[in-house]
Structures are given as C-alpha cells and as structure tokens.
Amino acid sequence: MRLERWTSPSGRRRWLTRLDPQEARAYTAAVRLALPHLEAGPRSFGASIGPGRSWQPAWLAWQRAVATESSRAGLIIVSDVAACYPSIRTAAIRMAARRVGGEPEPLIAQLARFRDAGVRGVPIGPTPSAWVGEAILSIADERARRAGIPPIRWVDDVVFAGDRDAVRRASVAWTRALSEVGLRENESKRRTFAPGTLERVAAIGVPSITGHIRRGIIRTS
Secondary structure, three states: OEEEEEEOOOOOEEEEEEOOHHHHHHHHHHHHHHOOOOOOOOOEEOOOOOOOOOOHHHHHHHHHHHHHHHHOOOEEEEEEEOOHHHHOOHHHHHHHHHHHOOOOHHHHHHHHHHHHOOOOOOOOOOHHHHHHHHHHHHHHHHHHHHHOOOOEEEOOEEEEEEOHHHHHHHHHHHHHHHHHOOOOEOHHHOEEEOOOOHHHHHHHOOOOHHHHHHOOOOOOO
C-alpha cells in the first residue's frame, strides 16, 4: 500500500491510497459482502469514478442535471460533506450493510488494517470505496427524498433544486441523516440561491457549468 497526491475533477487535492493486487482483491471481496446488490440512486453521479477511469461522461451528466433543475427551480442549495471518506466509521458501515442485508464485519476488519497503515476512514482511490460512500450517502439521499426532493449528487457534492419548501425540507433532512451516520455537512461551503442565479451556483459549487451552457455542451431545454 502507498499514499499519493491526486487532484479530483472538481479541483480538490486528495491523498489517494494505492493497494497492491492482494490488498485490492481482499478489499473488494469485503465490500461486496457488506454491500451486495448496491445500486446508485437516479440523481447520483460519479459513484465509481476514480484515478485512471474516464470521469467526463458522468461529470457532464451531473452538470447537465444541475443546469436543467436549477433553470426551473424556486430555490437552489449547494453543499457537500466535510471530509467524507476519512470520516466514515464502523457505525455507518454497519447501518449501510444492514439496509441492504450485507455482512459488514470483514469490511470493518479490513478498514482496521488500513487504519493501522495510516489511512483515516475509508481509503480514497480504490473503486470499492466509492461503493461504500454511495451506500452511506444514499441513506441521506433517501431521507431527503422522503422530506421533499433528493439531492443531485456528485460523490459528496450535492445540489438541491426545486420547489422552495421542498428544497428546504430536504436539505434539513439530509443534514440530519448525515449526523445519524456520523458525518457532517461542510457548513462553510453551503450556499443558498434564488432562481436565475445559475452562474453563481456554477462559480462556487459546480465549476464550468456556465461555460458549457454558453458553448452548447450542456443544454437546459
């Protein structure tokens, strides 16, 4: 195992975990036991994107969805999860596994070995980590959906766009659900926008959406 620096599609700098083949096989097997039959929600994008994989199609699909929903929304809220993968703990994994009928203990043991090697929470980089993050964040997505509307999510970046009351209810439910699984909203990045402010949304939460619209790459109608 080794750690290396990587810049994500959204411009964030991250420490990636590179696993050797044996570690990767063991990790993948443990995640599959914990989270069988996992499927991303209809408004979740980029769940399995990592270094060396083509992220552009999913990235553009997310931007397109945000642009479309924002263009007709009564209210837009942009936010994300603070230190998402490093903050994932045993209780969240057990909760996600219980939700899909999985066996979490082999995964918990594997993550303990990673922790002994210096990895906090779930390692960033291996594709199975995206499955873990998706399973946990989908709990908050579902809570938000029940309250009003699910977020449009790129891994842990979220945009709520729609009816004003539904967006407010959903955002509150999402934040509370994060707390229940041991995560927290990054309040310093939370922004609220009125209709007609897509350029401001693009500037702080969804980079390059506006430029893509101007060049015709993303169409909102």
